[in-house]
Amino acid sequence: MPGPQPYTGLPPELVASPEFQRVCRERDFAQVFQLAKKRAGVYPSRIAALCGMTPSRVGEIISGRRSLAHIDVIERVADGLRIPGAMLGLAHRPWEIPDTPTPPERTADRSSASVDQAEGGQEGGEPSGIDDLLTLADGKVTRSTLVALQSSVEDYWRRDDEHGGASLRPAVVGHLRYVTQLMNGADGALHRDLQSLAAELARLAGWAYFDARQYSTARTHFTQALRLSRGQDDYLFMANVLSCMSLQATYDGNPTDAVALACKAQDSARAAGDQPLVMSMLHMREAFAQATLRDSMACHQALDRSRDAYENARGREGAAPSWVRYFDESKLIVDTGIALARLGEAARAEPLIAEGLRRESAAQQRGRAFHAFWLATAQLQQGSLEAACQSASLALDFTASLDSPRVAGHVREFHGRLAPYAREAPVISFEQKMREVLG
Structure with a gap:
């Protein structure tokens, strides 16, 4: 006869329900256990086994004859029933956010x-x-x-x-x-x-x-x-490689190097002749780096140069190298928004990122995941917590089919920004989905 199915947690709809969130916030464990039984089929004997208690003690809690006050027991309940720590006034539990292991660097x-x-x-x-x-x-x-x-x-x-x-x-x-x-x-x-x-x-x-x-x-x-x-003498190829190195330096926390690499890439592209689409992309790389340096004037100047070069490239995209043709009008729009978000100009950034995301092809899963997280970041910067969590949830939908630690890094960075709002319902729902996708 088969044994009980492995416990995987309470149903997401129960965890996200206002009633369950209220009784957790009040630490009304009688109602927590009652709802687990009625809405999830987790009976007192199972609750006892999951939470390291005796069935009689669980029965006393449900009947109101006993309460829970010791923090270690409350933590056992959170871990046993898989209730997010923030809902019970605890720190995030170790199981809440699964790690994405990154293979160690090898010197040889x-x-x-x-x-x-x-x-x-x-x-x-x-x-x-x-x-x-x-x-x-x-x-x-x-x-x-x-x-x-x-x-x-x-x-x-x-x-x-x-x-x-x-x-x-x-x-x-x-x-x-x-x-x-x-x-x-x-x-x-x-x-x-x-x-x-x-x-x-x-x-x-x-x-x-x-x-x-x-x-x-x-x-x-x-x-x-x-x-x-x-x-x-393949100057365009060298410009391409240098542009990749510039973007990496921006991610790696070396924006000064990123600016130098982007400018060197621009010099290399100029040596190849008239390549406006390549120059538009390279000016955008510089804008990202300047935004990370918080140099507003230099960033806006680079954005202006990127837009002007793109206008010069209209109708000539077919003459550009194949590797830069991804940089279309949608990409120009969304990258402009990202640069502005990096600067902290969220009100200007949000509509641009949203428009670029709307235009993008469904096949561009990684790009759409990045851009949805940047949209969420711009919304969070403006205090729109619910909209930010909705955009981040959309990004998780795109992330599900990706093998990209860089995208996973964006997930965790955004999640870190939600720490001050850990007990808010939109954050709890986002974290539930995050566990489902990344777990």
């Missing part, structure tokens, strides 16, 4: 190609994987090999956009090692094309590690991408 990653290998060298010793062995046994590179590899890179970028890049790292790094080995068996134009492909794979690896919040490893791969592109 044998699955990654070193910078020296990327430039055509190779470590001594025996080959370490099946790709190494196949390459040594074959030794031939054809144009069709290159086409197939380029197709793989395009597929990686699509999957990164839809589901996040963290889970792509092993495959991308493996392809990077494979291509750097193929370079040794090619010459002339084919060698140059393989070197360009290796540079793009290194940039993609950097982006995947950035999305995983492993910033040191990401920086190593971005640097590798720059070195691979050296000597090819």
